[in-house]
Amino acid sequence: MLKDILPEKVFNGVSEIDQNLLNEIRLRNNRPIVVNVSGKNFYLNEYGVSTNPQDALKCDGGFINEIIRKVSNNSLYSINDQLINGYISYDGGIRIGVAGEIVSEHNEISTVKNINSLNIRIPHIVKNCSLNCYPLIVQNGQVNSTLIISSPGAGKTTFLRDLTMQISKRNLSVNILVADERGEISGGNNLVLGDNVDVYLNSTKQYAFENGIRSLKPDVIVTDEINLENDLEVIENALTCGVKVIATIHAKNIFDLKLKKNFSNILNNQMFTRFVVLNSNCGPGTVEGIYNQNLNCIYC
Amino acid sequence: MKIFLILVICISIFYLGVCFSKYYKKKLIFFNNLLNFCEILESQIQFKKITINQIIVENLNLFDFEFKQFLNEYYLKNNYNYSCMFLNSNENLIVKNFFKSLGKFDVKGEINNLKNQQNLLKIKQAEINDKNNKIGVLGTKLGSLCAILVFIILI
Numbered sequence A: 001m002l003k004d005i006l007p008e009k010v011f012n013g014v015s016e017i018d019q020n021l022l023n024e025i026r027l028r029n030n031r032p033i034v035v036n037v038s039g040k041n042f043y044l045n046e047y048g049v050s051t052n053p054q055d056a057l058k059c060d061g062g063f064i065n066e067i068i069r070k071v072s073n074n075s076l077y078s079i080n081d082q083l084i085n086g087y088i089s090y091d092g093g094i095r096i097g098v099a100g101e102i103v104s105e106h107n108e109i110s111t112v113k114n115i116n117s118l119n120i121r122i123p124h125i126v127k128n129c130s131l132n133c134y135p136l137i138v139q140n141g142q143v144n145s146t147l148i149i150s151s152p153g154a155g156k157t158t159f160l161r162d163l164t165m166q167i168s169k170r171n172l173s174v175n176i177l178v179a180d181e182r183g184e185i186s187g188g189n190n191l192v193l194g195d196n197v198d199v200y201l202n203s204t205k206q207y208a209f210e211n212g213i214r215s216l217k218p219d220v221i222v223t224d225e226i227n228l229e230n231d232l233e234v235i236e237n238a239l240t241c242g243v244k245v246i247a248t249i250h251a252k253n254i255f256d257l258k259l260k261k262n263f264s265n266i267l268n269n270q271m272f273t274r275f276v277v278l279n280s281n282c283g284p285g286t287v288e289g290i291y292n293q294n295l296n297c298i299y300c
Numbered sequence B: 001m002k003i004f005l006i007l008v009i010c011i012s013i014f015y016l017g018v019c020f021s022k023y024y025k026k027k028l029i030f031f032n033n034l035l036n037f038c039e040i041l042e043s044q045i046q047f048k049k050i051t052i053n054q055i056i057v058e059n060l061n062l063f064d065f066e067f068k069q070f071l072n073e074y075y076l077k078n079n080y081n082y083s084c085m086f087l088n089s090n091e092n093l094i095v096k097n098f099f100k101s102l103g104k105f106d107v108k109g110e111i112n113n114l115k116n117q118q119n120l121l122k123i124k125q126a127e128i129n130d131k132n133n134k135i136g137v138l139g140t141k142l143g144s145l146c147a148i149l150v151f152i153i154l155i
Helices: A008-014 A061-071 A080-084 A156-170 A205-215 A232-240 A254-259 A263-268 B002-047 B052-062 B065-076 B089-100 B107-154
Strands: A022-028 A034-037 A040-045 A048-050 A087-090 A094-105 A108-121 A146-150 A176-180 A197-201 A220-223 A244-250 A274-279 A286-292 A297-299
Touching: A008 A022, A008 A040, A022 A061, A061 A087, A061 A108, A080 A087, A080 A108, A146 A156, A156 A176, A156 A220, A156 A244, A156 A274, A176 A205, A197 A205, A205 A220, A205 A232, A232 A244, A232 A263, A254 A263, A254 A274, B002 B052, B002 B065, B002 B089, B002 B107, B052 B065, B065 B089, B089 B107
Parallel strands: A146 A244, A146 A274, A176 A197, A176 A220, A220 A244
Antiparallel strands: A022 A034, A022 A108, A034 A040, A040 A048, A087 A094, A094 A108, A274 A286, A286 A297
């Protein structure tokens, strides 16, 4: 996958790194290229990683333009909606964060030009990483509505993807709908999540929840990175329709989560009955604790 | 033996005439295909927003051999040195500039670009059509006449 989008020089360096440990490649215009390997940042050179910025590969504007051209397959219009939202999804669940100059028209962002930074995030499938928590999330064939909590890069999506696979594998009668806003959970629909999984790719949560419930009759809806200000209503609506929701949210721990606006609504209405907190202390996806609807720790 | 040789010469002259007219016909068909391709691009970009590569792959069978080959070599295989033998350098440049202009804008910009390109291509198509009617058709007629003339002289 990376070979298809990276300039040759960059790929040569990246190919020297163990792909299972590579998390991110950061390109900033006229700056040395930085890679994140096993949670630590290094400079990238033609032979792999380095701690010396002097021999690091420097990113020129050509690199960024080449990646954008390759990712869009010479069709910028096909990724413009994603660019406006600050990212590009690529095959295999690769997500490329984009920073540049915003172009607006009538107070609406029309595109991003002069792109000067890219953050290429490489997804990993960690088989059975959710298995320890599975018996606490699915009990007697009933799925608990679950909120997965962690700071960015701590393995939320990897955990969510595996949990979806586990539920699908073990409960054929549970229909799962994946509202995959950025193509990360389903790897751009390239990953097989299970025989009873439907995927709404690149759609908003609102569209996927409302139309999914109406037309696909899911038992569980899985979605990534919810926003307590905008998404609460659709989640509440799904729960009142009898659909369970498994979602992820950015927060360092349960205490940080409590500080978030609208979180009291979640607690008071007992919208989620399980809270899984992840950290990256022993590598991404380490389970710090599982809490019930009263925020009592049931697995620490 | 003599008659056989005369026949071969006459057929060759006739064939040359046919080839001459085919040269213009091929150009015309190529530009007709290119304009059809523009329309397909316009509708698919607005409707599905899929990439140009995907549009080409999905619609490749709708086109004639030469245009299909051009799309395959130039766009899908990124062989930017590929040129059509039956197009002159100016025509090849027009076609390549058209392909180079694709995929650089958002949907609205892309459609505007396609409309502009279509106008330019239509002018070229009309020019080729004109030449085909004037010279191309003449090629077959001239070839037949010359063949008959040579047959009468040599027999």
